[in-house]
Amino acid sequence: xxxxxxxxxxxxxxxxxxxxxxxxxxxxxxxxxxxxPRPADAPAAxxxxxxxxxxxxxxxxxxxxxxxxxxDAVVEDLVATLTGLGLDTRVQNAVGARAGGAxxxxxxxxxxxxxxxxxxxxxGRLYLVAHHDSVEGGPGAADDAAGVAxxxxxxxxxxxxxxxxxxxxxxxxxxxxxxxxxxxAFTASHPLAGGGVVLNVEARGTGGPPIMFETSLGNAxxxxxxxxxxxxxxxxxxxxxVYRALPNDTDFSVxxxxxxxxxxxxxxxxxxAAYHSPQDTPERLDRGTLQALGDNTLALARELGGRDLAALxxxxxxxxxxxxxxxxxxxxxxxxxxxxxxxxxxxxxGLAWTLRARGISSLRRTAGAAALALVPLVxxxxxxxxxxxxxxxxxxxxxxxxxxxxxxxxxxxAVAVVLAVVLVWYALLRRRVGAAPLVxxxxxxxxxxxxxxxxxxxxxxxxxxxxxxxGALTGVVAVLVRRRAVxxxxxxxxxxxxxxxxxxxxxxxxxxxxxxxALAPSVVVVLAGLALLPAFELLxxxxxxxxxxxxxxxxxxxxVVALGTAWACVAAGLGVDRFDAExxxxxxxxxxxxxxxxxxRWVTTETTPGEWTGRFxxxxxxxxxxxxYLAGRDLHTGPAEVADLPAPEVTVVSDEVLGGRREIAVxxxxxxxxxxxxxxxxxxxxxxxxxxxxxGRDVPEESLGxxxxxxxxxxxxxxxxxxAFTVEGDGPVRLRxxxxxxxxxxxxxxxxxxxxxxVAGTHGADLVLVTGVTELG
Numbered sequence: 001x002x003x004x005x006x007x008x009x010x011x012x013x014x015x016x017x018x019x020x021x022x023x024x025x026x027x028x029x030x031x032x033x034x035x036x037p038r039p040a041d042a043p044a045a046x047x048x049x050x051x052x053x054x055x056x057x058x059x060x061x062x063x064x065x066x067x068x069x070x071x072d073a074v075v076e077d078l079v080a081t082l083t084g085l086g087l088d089t090r091v092q093n094a095v096g097a098r099a100g101g102a103x104x105x106x107x108x109x110x111x112x113x114x115x116x117x118x119x120x121x122x123x124g125r126l127y128l129v130a131h132h133d134s135v136e137g138g139p140g141a142a143d144d145a146a147g148v149a150x151x152x153x154x155x156x157x158x159x160x161x162x163x164x165x166x167x168x169x170x171x172x173x174x175x176x177x178x179x180x181x182x183x184x185a186f187t188a189s190h191p192l193a194g195g196g197v198v199l200n201v202e203a204r205g206t207g208g209p210p211i212m213f214e215t216s217l218g219n220a221x222x223x224x225x226x227x228x229x230x231x232x233x234x235x236x237x238x239x240x241x242v243y244r245a246l247p248n249d250t251d252f253s254v255x256x257x258x259x260x261x262x263x264x265x266x267x268x269x270x271x272x273a274a275y276h277s278p279q280d281t282p283e284r285l286d287r288g289t290l291q292a293l294g295d296n297t298l299a300l301a302r303e304l305g306g307r308d309l310a311a312l313x314x315x316x317x318x319x320x321x322x323x324x325x326x327x328x329x330x331x332x333x334x335x336x337x338x339x340x341x342x343x344x345x346x347x348x349x350g351l352a353w354t355l356r357a358r359g360i361s362s363l364r365r366t367a368g369a370a371a372l373a374l375v376p377l378v379x380x381x382x383x384x385x386x387x388x389x390x391x392x393x394x395x396x397x398x399x400x401x402x403x404x405x406x407x408x409x410x411x412x413x414a415v416a417v418v419l420a421v422v423l424v425w426y427a428l429l430r431r432r433v434g435a436a437p438l439v440x441x442x443x444x445x446x447x448x449x450x451x452x453x454x455x456x457x458x459x460x461x462x463x464x465x466x467x468x469x470x471g472a473l474t475g476v477v478a479v480l481v482r483r484r485a486v487x488x489x490x491x492x493x494x495x496x497x498x499x500x501x502x503x504x505x506x507x508x509x510x511x512x513x514x515x516x517x518a519l520a521p522s523v524v525v526v527l528a529g530l531a532l533l534p535a536f537e538l539l540x541x542x543x544x545x546x547x548x549x550x551x552x553x554x555x556x557x558x559x560v561v562a563l564g565t566a567w568a569c570v571a572a573g574l575g576v577d578r579f580d581a582e583x584x585x586x587x588x589x590x591x592x593x594x595x596x597x598x599x600x601r602w603v604t605t606e607t608t609p610g611e612w613t614g615r616f617x618x619x620x621x622x623x624x625x626x627x628x629y630l631a632g633r634d635l636h637t638g639p640a641e642v643a644d645l646p647a648p649e650v651t652v653v654s655d656e657v658l659g660g661r662r663e664i665a666v667x668x669x670x671x672x673x674x675x676x677x678x679x680x681x682x683x684x685x686x687x688x689x690x691x692x693x694x695x696g697r698d699v700p701e702e703s704l705g706x707x708x709x710x711x712x713x714x715x716x717x718x719x720x721x722x723x724a725f726t727v728e729g730d731g732p733v734r735l736r737x738x739x740x741x742x743x744x745x746x747x748x749x750x751x752x753x754x755x756x757x758x759v760a761g762t763h764g765a766d767l768v769l770v771t772g773v774t775e776l777g
Contacts, residue, residue: 011538011539013484013488013538014488014535014536014537014538014539015539017488017491017492017495017535017538018535018536018538018539020492020496021492021495021496021499021532021535024495024496024499024500024503025499025503027326028325028326028499028500028503028504028507029503029504029507030326031325031326031327032209032234032324032326032504032507032508033208033209033288034207034208034209034210034232034286034288034289034291034292035232035288035291035292035295036288036291037049037050037053037287037288037290037291038050038291040054044157044160045157045160045161046157046298047153047154047157047291047294047295047297047298048153048291048294049287049288049290049291049294050287051153051156052146052149052150052152052153052290052294053149053282053285053287053290054149055081055145055148055149055152055153056141056145056146056149056282056285056290057282058077059074059077059132059140059141059145059148059149060134060139060140060141060145060280060281060282061139062139063134063135063136063137063138063139063140064132064133064134064139064140065133065134065135065136065177065178065676065715065742066108066109066110066111066133066174066175066177066178066181066182066676066714066715067108067109067175067676067714067715067716068676068715071111071132071133071134071174072111074132074133075091075111075113075132075174078113078132078148078152078172079091079113081152082113082115082152082155082170083115085155085156085159086117086159087115087116087117087155087170088115088116088118089113089114089115089116090113090114090115091111091112091113091114092110092111092112092113092114092185092186092189092190093109093110093111094109094110094112094185094188094189094190094697095107095108095109095110095181095185095694095695095696095697096108096110096175096179096180096181096182096183096184096185096188096697097181097184097188097697097698097699097700098179098180098181098184098254098700099700099702099703100179100703100712101703102703102706103703103706103708103709103710104703104709104710104711104712105692105699105700105703105709105710105711105712106178106179106181106711106712106713106714107179107181107694107695107697107699107711107712107713107714108174108175108178108179108181108182108713108714108715109175109695109713109714109715109716109717110173110174110175110181110182110185110715111174111182112171112172112173112174112182112185112186112190113132113170113171113172114169114170114171114172114186114190114192115155115169115170116167116168116169116170116192117155117158117159117164117167117168117169117170118163118167119163119164119165119166119167119168119305120163120164120165121165122165122166122167123165123166123307123308123309123310124166124167124196124197124308124309124310124312124313125166125167125168125169125192125194125195125196125197125309126164126166126167126168126169126196126197126199126301126304126305126309127168127169127170127171127196127197127198127199127255127261127263128151128154128155128168128169128170128171128199128201128297128301129171129172129173129183129198129199129200129201129251129252129255130144130147130148130150130151130172130173130200130201130202131144131147131148131172131173131174131175131176131177131182131183131251132144132145132148132172132173132174133173133174133175133176133177133178133182134177134280135177135276135761135763136177136676136742136763136766137276137277137278137742137759137760137761137762137765137766138274138276138277138278138279138280138281138759138761139278139280139281139282140177140280141206141280141281141282141284141285142203142205142206142268142271142274142275142280142284142285143202143203143204143275143276143280144176144201144202144203145282146201146203146268146285146289146290146293147201147202147203147293148172149290150201150290150293150294150297151170151172151201151297153294153298154294154297154298154301155168155170157298158298158301158302158305161302164301164302164305164306165305165306165307166304166305166306166307166309168301168305169192169196171183171186173186173251175714175715176250176251177276177763178677178714178715179712179714180249180250180251180253180254181714182251183251183254183255184254187254187255187257187258187260193258193260194260195258195259195260195261195313196260196261196309196313197222197261197262197263197304197309197312197313198252198255198261198262198263198264199263199264199266199297199300199301199304200250200251200252200255200263200264200265200266201266201267201293201297202250202251202252202265202266202267203267203268203269203275204267204268204269204272204275205268205269205270205271205272205274205275205511206268206270206271206274206275206280206284206285206286206289207268207270207271207285207286207288207289208268208269208270208271208286208289208511209232209234209268209270209289209292209508210232210234210266210267210268210289210292210293210296211234211235211236211239211266211267211268211269211508211512212226212230212233212234212235212264212265212266212296213235213236213239213240213243213265213266213267213269213512214239214240214243214244214250214252214264214265215240215262215263215264215265215319216256216261216262216263216264216315217315217319218262218314218315218316218317218318218319219240219262219264219315219316219319219320220316220317220318220319220320220333220334221311221312221316222262222263222264222312222316223235223237223319223320223322223329223331224320224331225300225303225304225307225312226264226300226329227322227328227329227331228303229296229299229300229302229303229304230295230296230299230300230329231292231295231296231299232292232295232296233296233324233327233328233329234324234508235322235323235324235329236322236323236324236459236504236505236508237319237320237321237322237323237458237459237460237462238323238457238459238460238462238463238505239508239512240319240459241457241458241459241460242457242460245457250265250267252265261313262312262313262314262315264300266293266296266297268286268289268292268293269508269511269512270511271284271286271511272402272403272511272514273401273402273403273404273405273407273583273586273761274405274761275402275761276761276762276763277586277758277759277760277761278758278759279582279583279584279758280761318333318334318335319334319458319459320332320333320334321333321334321336321337321458321459321461321462323462323501323504323505324504325500325504334458334459337454337458337461337462337465338454340450340461340462340465340466340469341447341450341451341453341454341461341465342451343465343469344446344447344450344451344464344465344466344468344469344472345447345448345450345451345468347447347468347469347472347473347476348440348443348444348446348447348468348472350472350476351440351443351472351475351476351479352366352440352444354475354476354479354480355436355437355440355479358479358480360434360436360437360479361434361436361437361440365433365434365437366437366440366441366444367441368433368437368441369429369433369434369437369438369440369441369442370440370441370442370444370445371441372425372429372433372438372441373438373441373442373444373445373530374445375425376421376422376425376526376529376530377445377523377526377530379421379425380417380418380421380422380522380523380525380526380529381418381518381519381520381522381523381526382519383417383418383420383421383522384414384417384418384518384519384521384522384525385518385519385522387410387413387414387417387515387518387566387570388414388515388516388518391404391410391515391570391574394574395574395579396608396610396611397579397585397586397610398516399606399607399608399610400586400587400588400606400607400610400760401514401516401586402514402515402516402517403511403514403515403516404515404573404577405577405579405583406573406576406577406583407510407511407514407515407573407577408573409569409570409572409573409576409577410515410569410570410573410577411510411515412565412569413565413566413567413569413570413573414510414515414518414522414525414566415506415525416562416563416565416566416569417562417563417566418522418525418526418529419525419529419562420559420562420563420566421526422526422529422530422533423529423536423558423559423562424559424563426438426533426536426559427540427558427559430537430540435533435537435540436475436479438533439471439475439533439534439537440472440475442530442531442533443467443468443471443472443475443530443531444468445530446464446465446467446468446471446527446530446531447464447465447468447469447472449463449464449527450462450463450464450465450468462501463501463502463505463524463527464527466497466501467494467497467498467501467502467527467528467531468531470493470494470497471494471497471498471531471534474489474490474491474493474494474534475490475494475534477490478490478491478534487534487537487538488538490534491534491535491537491538492535494531494532494534494535495531495532495534495535497531498527498528498531498532499528499532502524502525502527502528502531503528505524506521506524506525506528509521509524536558539557539558540558579756580755580756581755581756584756584757584758585610585612585756585757585758586758586759586760586761586762586765587604587606587610587612587613587753587757587758587759587760587765588604588605588606588613588759588760588762588764588765588766589602589603589604589613589616589744589765589766590602590603590604590629590630590764590765590766590767590768590769591603591640591643591744591747591750591767591768591769592623592627592630592769592771593640593642593643593645593647593768593769593770593771594625594771594772595645595646595647595770595771595772596771596772596773598642599642600639600640600641600642600643601621601623601637601638601639601640602616602617602637602638602639602640603617603623603630603635603636603637604616604617604635604636604637605629605630605633605634605635605762605764606636607634609636610757612751612753612754612757613636615751616638616640616749617636617637617638618636618637618638618639619636619637619638620634620635620636620637621635621636621637621638622635622637623635623637625681625736625771626681626710627679627738627769627771628677628679628712628738628740628764628767628769629763629764629767630764630769640747640748640749641747641748641749642748643747643748645672645768645770646671646672646770647671647737647738647739647770647771647772648668648669648670648671648678648737648738648739648770648772649668649669649670649671649720650666650667650668650735650737650772650774651666651667651668651669651720652664652665652666652774652776653665653666653667653722655776655777660728661690661726661727661728662726662727662728662729662730662733663724663725663726663727664724664725664726664727664733664776665722665723665724665725666722666723666724666735666774666776667720667721667722667723668680668716668720668721668723668737669719669720669721670716670720670739672739672741672770673741674741674742674743675716675739675740675741676714676715676740676741676742677712677713677714677715677716677739677740678712678713678716678721678737678738678739678740679710679711679712679713679736679737679738679739679740679769679771680694680710680711680713680723680735680736680737680738681708681709681710681711681735681736681737681738682708682709682710682711682725682727682733682734682735683707683708683733683734683735683736684707684708684727684728684729684731684732684733685707685729685731685732685733686707686729686730686731687707687727687728687729687730687731687733688704688705688706688707688727688728688729689704689705689706689707689708689709689725689726689727690704690705690726690727690728691704691724691725691726692704692709692711692723692724692725692726693723693724693725694711694713694721694722694723694724695713695716695717695721695722696722699711709725711723716739732775732776732777733775733776733777734773734774734775734776735773735774735776736771736772736773736774737771737772737773737774738769738770738771738772739769739770740764740767740768740769741767741768742766742767742768743766743768744766744768747768
């Protein structure tokens with residue numbers, strides 16, 4: 001809190017404090033990064049990224065979607081590897097089914113690889129889970145060959161040491177990319193799916209620190225085990241809260257839905273531009289990331305493999321609060337969330353009262369300053385989002401991307417833009433409103449946010465509670481002891497708290513959400529910027545005595561530097577991140593042929609079609625029917641030549657009325673090579689579908705009861721798909737049968753993508769759908 005005009009030595013102190021805080025920020029971010037990978041000759045009981053990478057290279061030689069010959073080869077290799085390690089290894093051949101909403105179901109024929117490493121005196125089962133299938137468009141080196149390789153190398157290391165106390169069950173699921181159906185089939189019918197503790201390993205990028213981002217409810221015991229065992233403990237209880245609110249799912253979601261499992265879900269998320277794309281190759285996978293993922297998995301397997309799992313296999317009484325610092329995980333019990341939020345509110349109120357008592361600011365002025373603090377809270381994130389829109393306008397290829405190929409400079413630019421907004425706001429108002437009330441008003445919003453988060457997302461309350469609490473307490477001391485040294489220490493403590501708590505979160509959330517959604521992570525940067533204001537105040541002249549041009553120039557220098565840094569980072573990013581053959585513009589294009597209408601359409605889900613995609617589509621449109629990956633989407637379409645492609649053949653096996661209900665059995669047989677899915681849409685006029693059964697598996701009840709039922713079946717049998725339906729009502733019944741394959745080459749009118757343009761990492765980006773309707777009477 002200002003008291004006198006700072007001398008040159010005083011400003012040097014301020015520069016030193018700011019420099020220390022910037023260095024601390026860099027340390028917290030750099031400290032999250034993965035270690036150097038260990039070589040192939042690392043000790044046998046340790047995890048070696050080089051040894052694990054050999055598995056990645058074998059698994060990710062080509063796309064291996066569920067049901068494909070390539071995936072069958074992967075299954076055989078996994079069975080041989082696990083059997084060679086001495087594990088009892090079996091393949092579960094089953095059908096998985098997942099309700100997708102009212103009247104919709106997704107099903108798949110799956111081949112799960114399940115292996116057991118028996119314990120000496122089991123208290124429960126530890127499940128190590130990853131999925132062995134890839135998407136249709138890429139080889140899946142990161143997602144999820146890296147996860148499978150991590151488990152294979154971890155199990156190998158486990159067999160080199162003393163046997164664990166608990167059974168370890170390795171579950172390598174199938175059809176995760178299609179519908180999470182492998183995990184569902186495991187929980188529904190496998191004899192080893194009795195419940196226990198799960199470590200699921202995933203990826204949504206090609207590098208960065210592996211983050212333990214999801215847990216089961218009541219995670220206090222699990223968080224303690226993670227903090228104690230993981231050598232690279234990158235995790236955040238705020239990430240857990242965010243993920244629970246999102247519609248995203250992994251195999252871990254299915255296991256939790258079963259009700260008998262607890263556990264932790266880990267993934268690395270940087271390098272999202274290659275996610276699900278042809279660029280997800282072994283060469284692009286960060287070996288250091290693989291090492292960190294393996295170190296954590298192996299350490300946790302040993303820790304949990306030796307514990308009494310009975311307590312951890314059931315939810316604890318509460319969730320823990322935790323966040324990362326380099327090399328450690330700060331953790332405390334969930335019951336402290338409300339006391340800390342209350343203490344932050346009380347401390348800020350105490351600061352406001354102290355300002356009033358010392359005659360520095362009235363409560364009314366402080367309240368007005370708090371209202372003004374809404375400006376950077378809104379404008380900062382909007383500025384960061386505006387930066388992304390400007391980048392898209394400059395490089396239209398970014399429009400369909402979550403993140404650029406090389407996003408580092410752009411992320412720094414977004415941070416600098418947000419800090420510039422905060423500092424411009426502060427520099428403009430500090431002379432008129434006063435530094436002390438502005439800082440107090442900003443801290444008030446942090447304290448309020450901590451209470452709001454305590455109510456709706458307790459695991460995230462720490463983000464605002466600690467900066468507000470420390471900032472307010474040190475602010476009170478600085479007001480009562482009006483010495484420059486005390487102000488400097490107070491600013492340093494406040495800034496350090498904000499940096500330690502908020503910088504790692506911002507560093508993790510920018511890749512998690514991508515620059516295309518910079519609005520959300522930028523809120524964290526604004527909170528940090530507001531908490532850093534006491535440090536920046538040390539650089540400014542006291543508004544009560546600064547009247548010269550030199551002082552006014554000094555007060556404006558810091559935001560100008562921030563703006564200059566932002567534009568320099570943008571320029572550097574544009575220079576470094578260019579599209580080429582290895583970093584292509586992603587494009588999405590599908591071909592839909594209606595054999596009944598003898599019409600074909602090109603279709604894209606790109607919001608603004610790119611240059612290449614725009615050659616095929618001519619405007620917004622609809623298909624008039626619900627089809628896989630295109631239903632309910634904002635589409636652009638264009639006319640296409642009709643290819644000589646047959647729709648699936650529908651053979652009515654039986655159609656009779658029994659007990660007042662109509663029982664219909666059909667066989668649907670694709671007539672094209674390379675079909676990876678069959679979509680069946682059953683419609684009953686004036687009636688309802690009350691039962692469905694495909695390939696020996698019942699359709700989930702949640703999808704039944706309406707007049708329409710749509711089922712997407714992945715990896716259909718080569719000899720056709722047997723389906724049976726029970727229908728109430730005597731109205732006409734129609735069955736639309738659609739099959740889907742991948743690859744547009746050879747279609748009439750198709751022009752190959754030019755160099756620098758490739759298939760987007762999106763399901764259905766290069767899809768061929770052929771559809772037709774059969775009237776069942």
